[in-house]
Amino acid sequence: STDVRFVTAGKTDNKGRGWSSDFIRLLVATQADGHFNQDCSSITFSFVKQRKITRLLSILGNLDAKYTISTYERKGRTETKIRLNASDLTRKIRTELPNKILTTKLLDLSYHEIKVLVGEVQYWDGTIKKNKDVCLDTTCKESVETLQALCSLANIKAKVTSYTKSTTFGVCIIHRLYVSHVRSALSGSKPLGREVYDGYIGCVSVPSGLVLVRRRGFVIISGNTINAKKLGIDRSSAKSFS
Secondary structure (H helix, E strand, O other), rough: EEEOOOEEEOOOOOOOOOOOHHHHHHHHHHHHHEEEEOOOOOEEEEEEEEHHHHHHHHHHOOOOOOEEEEEEOOEEEEEEEEEEOHHHHHHHHHHHHHHOOOHHHHHOHHHHHHHHHHHHHHOOEEEEEOOOEEEEEEEHHHHHHHHHHHHHHHHOOEEEEEEEEOOEEEEEEEEEEEEEOOOOEEOOOEEEEOOOOOOOOOOOOOOOEEEEEEOOOEEEEEEEEEHHHHOOOOOHHHHOOO
């Protein structure tokens, strides 16, 4: 086998949605701590930590959003409830976060929009480690995998792992995302070898000539037959193992 270094991230040239930074921050906050009310499109947040209260109020103020705020005692502690009134803003958030999930629809965001979204994670469900990396634990596999794919489009190293955890609600699978503070598009050296395989092999083609591929928690950028064609390599040779 041979040690190689391979590309794990790049910089997207998507035009994006034209969203404001504060709207993107509110999306992340809602996915982490928001509750979709059933009686209307309003969204409710409940916090104990003052830093989250302060950050959300700042975001809502910048968006000129209408909300109500109240406090109450629960389990011997004071909680603050912020109810974002039903409006076009809350309806838009619900549309972009079906079932409070970050979906692959977000992969068309621009480089700047992705940087804002990924950077906001640390203020809500994410935590900053001693080495300055951000770690996010959640039961939502789709949200974690979408975030990892977004990182790959913004030249940010990220890795996904999973583990089992016993909680008061029973045993559940936790999906963990590591977002590196080191902005590197290259992985460390990895062993490269041959693998015997018998079966169908899919050969995809996309306009950019590059495909994001995830395997065992890692994302790499792979070329395809359109790229080969540009280099003068015929399709059958491009698909060949040899």
